[in-house]
Amino acid sequence: MARADLAVLFALGAALFIAIGDVIHQRQAHDVTAEPVGHVQLFTRLLRDRQWWLGSAVAAVGFALQAAALGLGSVLLVQALLVTSLLFALPINARLTHRRVTRWQWTWAALLAASVAVIVTVGNPTEGHARGSVDAWTAVVVVLAPALLLCVVGARIWQGPVSAVLLAVVSGALWGVFAVLTKGVVDRLDDGLWALLVTPELYVWAAVAVAGTAWQQFSFRSGSLTASLPTMTVAEPVVASALGVVVLGETLRPGEAGWLTLIAAVAVMVVSTAALARGEAASVSRTATAD
Template identity: 35%
Template sequence: MTASSYEVWLGITFGVLSCAAYTAAAVAQRRLAVRITEPLTGRGQLGSLLRHPLWWVSLVFNGGRAGFQVAAVSFAPLTVVQPLGVLVLIFGVPWSARLAHRRVTRAEWRGTAYTTVALGALLAVTVTGGRGGVLSAEDSVLVGAGTVALLAAVAWGAGRVPSPAWRSYLLAAAAGVAFGVSSAAVKTAVWAFGEGVSAGIAHPSALAAPVIAVLGLFLAQAAYQGVDLGAPLGVTTLANPVAAAIVGVSFMGESYAGGWAGGAIALVCAFVAAYGIRLLTVPSADAAQAARRAPEPDPRS
């Protein structure tokens, strides 16, 4: 194994650990969403969120996720690390079923299989043979400001959507974009601090990374209200690598192995993963029947 491939696999290992930590954080956030019933997109709800111990528990796990993510993107390109986010959904499916007091359905197992196969194929065509590039200072400002504006617009619009499901989908997509873009900003900030402390502090990505990541945490928390864990987690999982790939390819000089052929394979993998996520997030008949038979979850648990 060459040094370059060793670094890529080391980045993948840290990426898997990051997914495990994020799954634990998502479970804590879902449990918190059961206790705070009012939409967090409304006014006056932020205080009740910050006063709850589960919010701080989720922050601890998200801190671990962020640490592993920093290590992952330090060794591997974004186009390799971000598709691993699908594992969050695979880890979270049993938890989602447990929270709903039911078994994992056959459709959910099929969805897990589709996403796993798509992930393996996607990794095979996304390895670029290096760590990838970083954002320039100008691109950091452009990407950071544009992302913050987009997240604010989506949050504003979601707060005015009457359907809890569609509000959740919009917020979850915005959270996925935030996590994907923040990974690019983190990768750049790590490089900048490697050039010196003053260079790191002065680089716009050092500010953009925490701001966008915190916005993503609040958006994800709001997305878990009124729906099961699987739906927002699935949307976030799909939006995350898409946003990261767009930033990586457009601004950081990353590319898919095999040129256009590799890109075409990646596109097919994305559709397969999307179908798998649909199986995981759209309630099937047997899941609905099990949910009707099961007792309502206790908000105090």
């Protein structure tokens, strides 16, 4: 079987396991305590929760499959396929919460997945380097860190679905960075254990994974799955794909017609994400009123 075909299989498997882990994490972020708690208190309570660790174990299988896929294919290809995790998560969450995924939710979810997949694949991507330079990563930190800080500040000002979306942007962006770092870590495995242990990316990779997990839980706690997960699903591949181009030197060759398609896909992505978040908020409001 060709390397690209194996990368596709591993990426789809990763999407499934990550979706299951996300659903478990979202439920436990709400169920671990009924009291209003801060971010640090929430995370420490989750670390003592067995169900949360079960979700983490399932997600870890997904990350291992993602790493295997990144070892075989480009960041652009793998992250495009990971968008399908949303299509797995919606019915799983509906089953556990005894709610039905409506037709419009399926429609918007499918449009969201398709639009992001188009954004990161229609450019006819080619593989670049496995690891980025120090200068490239420094530029990323200078640009990305202030943007994520503004999202955190905004999440403290606005509550509910808006807070969930902003925190989801932070988590998704961190997981996008994690994906690019994963490719470098996997590349060093071929050089032996010692070479891996002296690789700076390994320790940054671990720290980003912890941060991404923490902000993911904060987002899940702030709102419903349909408000937070679509945003994460968009932010991760978009950030990872951008870093794949800027840091790893992966290239896009969409052609003139391709650029028009990319612009249309971005518009669909924004509209479908907003529709999913707004629709879920209205649904939750109606349920609370009925109770």
